[in-house]
Amino acid sequence: MTAAISTASLTKFYGEHRGILDVDLEINQGEVFGLLGPNGAGKTTCIRVFLDFIRPTSGTATVLGLDSRSDSVEIRKKVGYLPGDFVTYEKLTAHELLEYFANLRGGNLNKARLLAERFDLDLSRKIGELSRGNRQKVGLVQAFMSDPELLILDEPTTGLDPLLQQEFHKLVLEEVKDGKTLFISSHVLSEVEIICDRVGIIREGSMITVEEISALRERALTRVKIEFADSVVPADFEAVEGVADVSVTDHTLTCHVIGSVNSLIKAAAKHTVNRIESAQPGLEEVFLAYYSDDQGKGDSDAA
Amino acid sequence: MLRNVFLKTLRDAKKSILYYTIGSAALGLYVTLFYPTIRDATGFADFLEQLPEAMQAIIGDAETYTTAEGFLNAEVFTFMGPMVFGIFAIIAGMAAIAGEEESHTLDQLLANPISRTSVLLQKAGALMIGLLMLSIGLLIGLISGSKIAGFDLAITGTILGIISLYMLGVTFGLIALAVGASTGRKGLAGGIAAAVGVVGFLLDTFLSVVDALDPARFISVFYYFNNNDVIINGINAVHFLTLVGIAALAVAIAVWRFERRDLAN
Known part of the structure; x- marks a missing residue:
């Protein structure tokens, strides 16, 4: 055809x-x-x-x-x-x-x-x-x-x-x-x-x-927020696969994950976790993931 | 009237065609009704005779001015006729392609299965039909005016004069269409075509009174239009075909450029 x-x-x-x-x-x-x-x-x-x-x-x-x-x-x-x-x-x-x-x-x-x-x-x-x-x-x-x-x-x-x-x-x-x-x-x-x-x-x-569309979703950028029982440091998560834009305030970690959240969960499990929140990825996030590839860091918060 | 681009163009222009046709008829009537006054005015020819050649070139030739054909030649086929036909044709030529492009309707028209060349030729055809209506209006005005005023008008000469005027209008219109189709710019299309007309008219008048420059008159379109005083002496085939050639060249350039360029969004 x-x-x-x-x-x-x-x-x-x-x-x-x-x-x-x-x-x-x-x-x-x-x-x-x-x-x-x-x-x-x-x-x-x-x-x-x-x-x-x-x-x-x-x-x-x-x-x-x-x-x-x-x-x-x-x-x-x-x-x-x-x-x-x-x-x-x-x-x-x-x-x-x-x-x-x-x-x-x-x-x-x-x-x-x-x-x-x-x-x-x-x-x-x-x-x-x-x-x-x-x-x-x-x-x-x-x-x-x-x-x-x-x-x-x-x-x-x-x-x-x-x-x-x-x-x-x-x-x-x-x-x-x-x-x-x-x-x-x-x-x-x-x-x-x-x-x-x-x-x-x-x-x-x-x-x-x-x-x-389905493959795009796999590359989706998920926003994740994890509340721990005790204090954590950014270094614990910055090297984890797929994780970006790490920020830690007191007991709470917020970051973006590209693709699977598996590695982040494994890393988080080393600590006591109280709560996890994650936003459903929309195409906006997918889009930004592709863009941030060449635009360097920090642009992915625009949405 | 919505069957094709040709009819749609005529439909869009119907009011303009109607008004200009009435205007042309009114011009014919006015001039013919006025003629007996000039014919009967004693000493008018003598008065013209005394004027310098330059003034005669503008007002009318002393030898023929008091004959019906000479009078019409001076009053219709020198300035007023070309002006009415020219303005109508140039406005239609500007609107044809550049007008549609500037009002952003050209994209959607050309999203239909119709070639650019076809659109252009149909629009050129509509322009020529519009001018034909003006010509008929003028002819009717001249004939009825002469009947009302009670003098004999040489019909053949008058028709030939109108044919030549028609061809001048077509030339102006197609020049405007060609510039518009080549550039997409309506203002430029009107400007260049009007310049060809106005400069052509002034040059023709000016060059004809300076003996030394007379051979240079061939650079003006007005020379080909009426140097032969068509209503009196008939059409000069070479002159007429030169106008046809200029008009044909304008269409050829328009098609060539329009087919090859990007349309404005």
Whole structure:
């Protein structure tokens, strides 16, 4: 089976400015892939290359087996796209816009009508009069309405309220059941955690890692707080495998653990332990773990 | 009207096309209704005769000014016509690609399966249809005005004059479109196209009165538009085809640059 998206040393510079650098990605058909990174990391640059809005400085990208440069029109037939901030013709009503895009795609509005109903979207209003959230709904509808094989969604739930975000997640799951592939960029880590199978983490234009969600969790940074019966010193724990950011106040140790907490527990057991608290690792912590690798120490408290 | 980019562009411009078409018709009416006053004014030709050549170049040629075609040549096909057609065309050319890009609608349009070249050509086509409407408006205004004022107008010459004016408008519009498509900058597109028009007009007027510089008039688009006084003498094929060539070159450059550059976000 051809990959849904495949890039080889994909690099984009805007003049002197770095967009992305040597990105190698392989996204399988039928998976939900999350591209995770802070603003300015290069997520949108990747997406705009896939859609041929911008051209790579070097390297190549293929989408559904087609070259992003020479077969772009063919690609766009099979791809639905939603940007983070859906901006379009403000003077058209939502219905007129969807009709226009459906005509350009040679499709109809059957699915669009169902989606609009589902997202409680009034199609008779002018786009320019819609709130940001409602405009984003129009964007969602136009991206999904042509039943594309691949959906490329750049920060899709920006501006949607939590209830609609849930509805969106349900929609994503249904599409995946239908065999669709989704490429979702986000800096909302909890969102990616819920809907994605695999995640790529991008930072300053470079892909730091691509992993299964479950594998990422294994690298999760856990915050641990242990209260001892008698006083302890930091030196007892600083050398323990996976332990970082050790601080001791009186009888209490607080630290971060990357991955398994086994070694820390063994080390703690040499003392009398009164209480253990640990925070469930979220992807925020995972993310920071990857970041703190090259950023040196001390940044992991940011979350 | 939402079937494709061409029709959608015309739909967006329908008010502008309507107003400029009415304006063109009004210009035709106004000038033709005014003509009998000049024709019947005794001594007007003598008055023009006494003016320096430079003034005649601006107001109108003394030998022909009191004939209907000469009057229209001076009043419609020298300044007012090119101005109305030029402004309409340049605004449409600016809006075509650069306008969409600056208002951030181009990305979403091009997320649909349609090539950049196709978008550009459909928009150029819509611009040309818009100008055709202005031309028809002007023709209707001129013919009805001449009927109301009760004088005979050489229809063939008038139509040829309008065709030449149409081609001048197309040239301005496509230059604006080409600069916009090449750079994504609407202001620059309008600025350059307007400069080609304004500088072209001033140069043509200026160079025509300085005998020594007359051979240099070929650098102005206005020379190709109406040096032949089309309404009186008909179209000079070489001049007309030069305008067609400039317009075609503008489209070719636009396609070439637009296909190769990055779109602004």
